[in-house]
Amino acid sequence: GKTIYRLRDWGVSRQRYWGCPIPIVHCETCGAVPAADLPVELPRDVTFDTPGNPLDRHPTWKHVKCPSCHGGATRETDTLDTFVDSSWYFARFTDPTAAEPISHSAANHWLPVDQYIGGVEHAVLHLLYARFVSRALSDAGLMTVKEPFAGLFTQGMVVHETYRRADGAWVEPTDVDLTHDNGVRSARQLSTGETLTIGDIEKMSKSKKNVVAPQEIVETYGVDAGRLFVLSDSPPERDVQWTPGGVEGASRFVQRVWAEIEGYDPAFAGEADANASLLRETHKAIKAVSEGITGFRFNSAIAKLYAFVATVRDHQKAGGDARRQALSALLRLVAPFTPHLAEEGWTRLGEEGMILDAPWPEYDPALAADDEVTLPIQVNGKRRGEIRVARGLEPAAVEAIVLADPDVQARLEGLTVKKIVVVKDRIVNVVVA
DSSP: OOOOOOOOOOOOSSSSSSSSEEEEESSSSSOOOOOOGSSOOSSOOOOSSSSSSOOOOOHSSSSSTTTTOOOEEOOOOOEHHHHHHHHHHHHTTTTTTSSSSSSHHHHHHSSSSSEEEOOOOOOTTTTHHHHHHHHHHHHTSOOOOOOSSSSSEEEEEEEEEEEEETTOOOOOOEEEEEEEEEEEEEEETTTTOOOEEEEEEEOTTTTOOOOOHHHHHHHOOOOHHHHHHEEEEEEETEEEEEEEEHHHHHHHHHHHHHHHHTOOOOOBBBOHHHHHHHHHHHHHHHHHHHHHHTTOHHHHHHHHHHHHHHHHHHHHTTTTHHHHHHHHHHHHHHTTOOHHHHHHHEEEEEETGGGGGGGOOOOOOHHHHHSSEOOOOOOOOEEEEEEEEETTHHHHHHHHHHHHHHHHHHHHTTTOOEEEEEEETTTEEEEOO
């Protein structure tokens, strides 16, 4: 589609300390500071106890000699908006020790940035400015790359309900008692007993006090459970509504994984069929989780991990190398989401080194293949049923199974079978007249 820009003038100056000094001195006849005097550095002895611009109040920093006429002059005390800094830092960081602002060779080697991950609130401002500045730097010959970011992913935010007293004051969730009566939710402030208004679900912010302290989560559930819930509750590009039940569920999953590691018995050989089945499910999980992570579908990857842990638990008759492979793969697959659990489990399982240095499990499609396949059955091109047969079964054997199937026989009653087309491991089409 067509990109439409509604560009406006950008006021880049700010009356605050935090920002890049604007390299201008105020003199009747002179302007820019010579390049040899750059960068202009902020003073360290500023105070913030009085409202207003601390640089403008500084007793000495702003008073300088004009670089041209050497007369008395004053520095510009406004600073540049921090968007200016973030519009080219990625080019500077390709060689942060370079004497020049941007190392031409390093920037051309490393840029563009392969993957940019940031909040959606930056999509209009920061990203647009960064593209503008990158093109300006390219036009100025400081680097060749015009587009700074090859890939963009914007993640959602953690949100929570808001609670408010009658006087308009916001109340923290930890000071709220929620009740449900005939489908109606109500809230009461624990410390005062006052009835509260349940407000909108909004981005967590200190101003509206709808925040959950990370330390409380860590102390109650552990940091791994908190991380896991945030990543598992919804696609990463959407907002996550924080709920106590959600993090409790993540905590239970952590406990289930640990229980499987603790219950592993290397002396139990297991049964051949169960071992083969568990090995097959392990490679299916490796494929699904890997695809979820690389595609930024973290919630889908975690959902598969939940299912895989249940599969491991259900394969009680599996043991030996198959079970060890399953647990080893499981720990490496959960490591990006629950690193502490994975590291402890890795040691408990008897693996060497740290899981941080372990290779990602490799998917083997041959090991993931089912022993049986489901074949749709068509009659004159219309689906009429399905059968389960051994993978790789010869067409003649498939034909015999199809013609012996009671449902197929009922469909073919009174009709003449002209031929049967079998696409191995894919589909069966019965042509009748």
